[in-house]
Amino acid sequence: xxxxxxxxxxxxxxxxxxxxxxxxxxxxxxxxxxxxxxxxxxxxxxxxxxxxxxxxxxxxxxxxxxxxxxxxxxxxxxxxxxxxxxxxxxxxxxxxxxxxxxxxxxxxxxxxxxxxxxxxxxxxxxxxxxxxxxxxxxxxxxxxxxxxxxxxxxxxxxxxxxxxxxxxxxxxxxxxxxxxxxxxxxxxxxxxxxxxxxxxxxxxxxxxxxxxxxxxxxxxxxxxxxxxxxxxxxxxxxxxxxxxxxxxxxxxxxxxxxxxxxxxxxxxxxxxxxxxxxxxxxxxxxxxxxxxxxxxxxxxxxxxxxxxxxxxxxxxxxxxxxxxxxxxxxxxxxxxxxxxxxxxxxxxxxxxxxxxxxxxxxxxxxxxxxxxxxxxxxxxxxxxxxxxxxxxxxxxxxxxxxxxxxxxxxxxxxxxxxxxxxxxxxxxxxxxxxxxxxxxxxxxxxxxxxx
Amino acid sequence: xxxxxxxxxxxxxxxxxxxxxxxxxxxxxxxxxxxxxxxxxxxxxxxxxxxxxxxxxxxxxxxxxxxxxxxxxxxxxxxxxxxxxxxxxxxxxxxxxxxxxxxxxxxxxxxxxxxxxxxxxxxxxxxxxxxxxxxxxxxxxxxxxxxxxxxxxxxxxxxxxxxxxxxxxxxxxxxxxxxxxxxxxxxxxxxxxxxxxxxxxxxxxxxxxxxxxxxxxxxxxxxxxxxxxxxxxxxxxxxxxxxxxxxxxxxxxxxxxxxxxxxxxxxxxxxxxxxxxxxxxxxxxxxxxxxxxxxxxxxxxxxxxxxxxxxxxxxxxxxxxxxxxxxxxxxxxxxxxxxxxxxxxxxxxxxxxxxxxxxxxxxxxxxxxxxxxxxxxxxxxxxxxxxxxxxxxxxxxxxxxxxxxxxxxxxxxxxxxxxxxxxxxxxxxxxxxxxxxxxxxxxxxxxxxxx
Numbered sequence: 001x002x003x004x005x006x007x008x009x010x011x012x013x014x015x016x017x018x019x020x021x022x023x024x025x026x027x028x029x030x031x032x033x034x035x036x037x038x039x040x041x042x043x044x045x046x047x048x049x050x051x052x053x054x055x056x057x058x059x060x061x062x063x064x065x066x067x068x069x070x071x072x073x074x075x076x077x078x079x080x081x082x083x084x085x086x087x088x089x090x091x092x093x094x095x096x097x098x099x100x101x102x103x104x105x106x107x108x109x110x111x112x113x114x115x116x117x118x119x120x121x122x123x124x125x126x127x128x129x130x131x132x133x134x135x136x137x138x139x140x141x142x143x144x145x146x147x148x149x150x151x152x153x154x155x156x157x158x159x160x161x162x163x164x165x166x167x168x169x170x171x172x173x174x175x176x177x178x179x180x181x182x183x184x185x186x187x188x189x190x191x192x193x194x195x196x197x198x199x200x201x202x203x204x205x206x207x208x209x210x211x212x213x214x215x216x217x218x219x220x221x222x223x224x225x226x227x228x229x230x231x232x233x234x235x236x237x238x239x240x241x242x243x244x245x246x247x248x249x250x251x252x253x254x255x256x257x258x259x260x261x262x263x264x265x266x267x268x269x270x271x272x273x274x275x276x277x278x279x280x281x282x283x284x285x286x287x288x289x290x291x292x293x294x295x296x297x298x299x300x301x302x303x304x305x306x307x308x309x310x311x312x313x314x315x316x317x318x319x320x321x322x323x324x325x326x327x328x329x330x331x332x333x334x335x336x337x338x339x340x341x342x343x344x345x346x347x348x349x350x351x352x353x354x355x356x357x358x359x360x361x362x363x364x365x366x367x368x369x370x371x372x373x374x375x376x377x378x379x380x381x382x383x384x385x386x387x388x389x390x391x392x393x394x395x396x397x398x399x400x401x402x403x404x405x406x407x408x409x410x411x412x413x414x415x416x417x418x419x420x421x422x423x424x425x426x427x428x429x430x431x432x433x434x435x436x437x438x439x440x441x442x443x444x445x446x447x448x449x450x451x
Numbered sequence: 452x453x454x455x456x457x458x459x460x461x462x463x464x465x466x467x468x469x470x471x472x473x474x475x476x477x478x479x480x481x482x483x484x485x486x487x488x489x490x491x492x493x494x495x496x497x498x499x500x501x502x503x504x505x506x507x508x509x510x511x512x513x514x515x516x517x518x519x520x521x522x523x524x525x526x527x528x529x530x531x532x533x534x535x536x537x538x539x540x541x542x543x544x545x546x547x548x549x550x551x552x553x554x555x556x557x558x559x560x561x562x563x564x565x566x567x568x569x570x571x572x573x574x575x576x577x578x579x580x581x582x583x584x585x586x587x588x589x590x591x592x593x594x595x596x597x598x599x600x601x602x603x604x605x606x607x608x609x610x611x612x613x614x615x616x617x618x619x620x621x622x623x624x625x626x627x628x629x630x631x632x633x634x635x636x637x638x639x640x641x642x643x644x645x646x647x648x649x650x651x652x653x654x655x656x657x658x659x660x661x662x663x664x665x666x667x668x669x670x671x672x673x674x675x676x677x678x679x680x681x682x683x684x685x686x687x688x689x690x691x692x693x694x695x696x697x698x699x700x701x702x703x704x705x706x707x708x709x710x711x712x713x714x715x716x717x718x719x720x721x722x723x724x725x726x727x728x729x730x731x732x733x734x735x736x737x738x739x740x741x742x743x744x745x746x747x748x749x750x751x752x753x754x755x756x757x758x759x760x761x762x763x764x765x766x767x768x769x770x771x772x773x774x775x776x777x778x779x780x781x782x783x784x785x786x787x788x789x790x791x792x793x794x795x796x797x798x799x800x801x802x803x804x805x806x807x808x809x810x811x812x813x814x815x816x817x818x819x820x821x822x823x824x825x826x827x828x829x830x831x832x833x834x835x836x837x838x839x840x841x842x843x844x845x846x847x848x849x850x851x852x853x854x855x856x857x858x859x860x861x862x863x864x865x866x867x868x869x870x871x872x873x874x875x876x877x878x879x880x881x882x883x884x885x886x887x888x889x890x891x892x893x894x895x896x897x898x899x900x901x902x
Contacts, residue, residue, distance in 0.1 A: 092570050096568060100563075100565035106564070109561070110559060112556070113551040113559060113770075114558075115732070117544065118544075119541065162757050175652070195755055196755055199621065199752070200654070280567075280568060280758075281761075281762040304647055305613065305650075306610040306613050308732075308734060
């Protein structure tokens with residue numbers, strides 16, 4: 001008879017010994033943050049979302065867990081804020097929540113119990129689980145913003161761009177190839193690419209690291225993320241090969257982050273709602289794909305791996321995107337509130353000003369220069385202001401992530417992105433109060449460390 | 452420079468030459484159904500959802516595409532119905548739509564634009580993307596129905612039980628094993644198991660077919676689906692090995708389909724909303740998992756592959772499950788409409804009566820005997836009445852799927868389930884008008900073929 005499931009996979013419970021009585025200003029306090037990293041999977045070092053957020057009871061609470069995530073918000077004292085962990089590791093786009101709250105009912109959806117019963121959305125579309133309303137709204141927004149060509153493209157919806165990335169790999173890698181296809185991206189690259197690529201040890205593809213080092217005469221896929229996660233750079237392909245296929249991850253090619261210089265018109269382009277409107281919890285992304293056969297194979301992957309994509313999420317996303325477009329195409333004369341991309345632009349500009357100012361206060365940190373360009377959508381010239389900052393620790397600080405962790409600031413270290421420990425990636429799109437507290441701490445650290 | 456994406460994956464457009472003028476009663480008419488199967492993936496024969504449903508313009512329309520899927524329903528004539536393709540291949544649970552329509556507003560959800568912004572649902576839960584309301588509602592329903600023990604189980608939510616199945620494989624298969632783990636299930640088994648298992652050629656696991664043939668002295672995972680898809684049988688594990696782990700797929704262990712004889716209390720149990728309430732379009736499933744470490748690894752997989760699960764789908768599902776439980780726990784005295792499981796039971800009983808009657812009319816078909824038991828939930832004794840019928844073609848009909856296809860009835864052939872072409876799986880949970888037309892055709896075929 002089969003044995004019971006064994007307990008050999010059991011992980012140790014994280015332990016924390018942070019004294020709640022120490023003031024955070026004592027910058028050198030030794031804090032046991034042993035729970036913060038689990039460095040276990042297939043030899044990769046990486047962050048665990050779940051490891052980071054669970055079991056905070058025994059130590060400092062996360063500031064975000066005190067914060068106004070929902071209608072059931074609780075107020076916190078200054079002291080609570082100062083003692084709390086600040087989690088800037090994940091790109092959780094909660095910054096946008098306050099905007100959507102002030103927009104009010106316009107984006108509210110009402111879904112009846114008899115809706116979303118069938119697996120099918122549109123049996124005439126090659127992407128049979130794509131809600132026509134979502135497809136129309138996404139196309140409309142691209143045409144309004146001018147960030148992507150939509151004519152002659154097939155739109156494929158996915159459970160976030162994460163699933164679409166896997167669908168692309170499945171679609172592009174022949175199942176009968178003698179060797180797995182090499183997947184590369186120029187470092188620093190999005191830390192999830194290697195994890196997703198290698199998690200099932202696929203025989204179809206394998207992570208081959210930094211595209212700048214790739215010089216094999218064999219088929220490959222190069223991921224071009226522009227603006228780039230984590231460093232905000234504007235990217236072009238870097239492999240000088242003849243047998244490559246390009247996949248453009250354009251999650252951040254929206255006018256709150258970077259000038260929209262032209263409509264992208266690549267073969268395969270990935271987008272996600274999370275970084276466009278901030279609705280990460282909907283788990284919704286879409287791809288624009290020129291080649292019909294590739295689009296069909298992507299649809300096939302999503303069929304096999306999840307039999308389609310939540311229709312509720314698609315319907316909500318359609319509503320939200322349409323409301324954004326409405327405010328530009330049919331502005332209400334009496335409406336004095338900011339339009340979405342203006343809000344996002346102003347907020348990102350403010351946060352980047354705060355950050356650069358805090359960094360300038362001393363010599364502990366530095367930030368990369370980012371390109372300036374003219375945005376055809378907003379009709380203004382500005383420097384890229386990415387969703388993440390790629391912060392470098394200067395002087396003798398070799399491990400920037402650990403250094404900031406001592407000050408209860410959780411970030412993602414450079415090694416997760418194929419880069420140096422001197423760097424960390426910092427999310428700029430979290431809750432405002434969390435961000436302000438981060439800036440306060442960073443300024444203080446900078447002043448103390450650089451007298 | 453990298454070349455453009457090649458067009459080598461391009462599929463041929465399906466072609467149909469069905470004359471719309473021939474009456475369907477001419478049972479021997481030759482129909483070109485060349486589009487119906489694409490038998491291409493990794494040597495497996497299998498159905499394509501997308502292949503089946505797209506591009507019906509040139510041939511007979513799908514009956515379901517004429518039907519009342521939505522509020523924008525169009526009426527069709529008897530002639531249209533008789534000429535249409537009937538698709539009983541997929542288990543699309545549209546049967547339930549009429550129930551939810553008559554329930555009205557009670558299951559309607561209203562979701563504001565500022566909700567579901569964060570990736571996180573509950574940072575205290577190991578399944579950090581699980582909405583507490585959904586977790587509570589699913590637990591409440593299990594406790595009401597008595598089909599699963601919920602105490603001492605970890606609930607993990609997934610994008611349908613399809614994603615949870617992959618999460619289970621990831622969680623149970625060590626990443627450092629010398630060989631991929633064998634995944635088996637007794638034939639006839641759910642046709643998607645081999646596809647999902649082998650689609651990425653994982654080095655962690657591989658499909659090893661019929662559990663009844665498995666006798667290797669090595670680790671394995673046995674999938675126990677009960678009631679079974681496709682044949683409705685009540686299953687126990689069949690491998691007589693000592694190194695196996697059991698995964699119970701209990702998608703159909705609900706009182707409309709089978710007597711609830713006891714609360715299942717296995718190590719890993721999978722459930723899905725699609726077959727419980729009929730809401731396939733939400734793409735929502737859940738697992739009950741005893742071992743915390745396994746639950747954590749499943750959460751990790753869902754984090755890597757889709758960074759969680761749609762919160763909108765979870766909120767809607769919570770509402771629907773709560774409304775069902777309310778009608779049993781707090782019945783409204785004035786409410787004369789049927790409660791959900793009574794509706795489902797009555798509808799399944801009626802459809803099985805119709806099917807058995809049609810089969811008895813001749814000697815062309817047969818159906819398996821199904822077990823009778825006492826249902827502790829409904830307090831009645833009845834025979835299992837599964838969501839699918841496992842129909843056998845008798846006499847000299849060797850390919851039952853092709854035979855029925857000639858009569859414009861699309862089913863899934865036995866070979867997809869590791870069984871014989873003499874069998875087909877037929878969905879009993881589609882639209883009523885489609886089902887009635889199917890019964891009419893089946894009776895007629897049976898009468899004509901068995902004079």
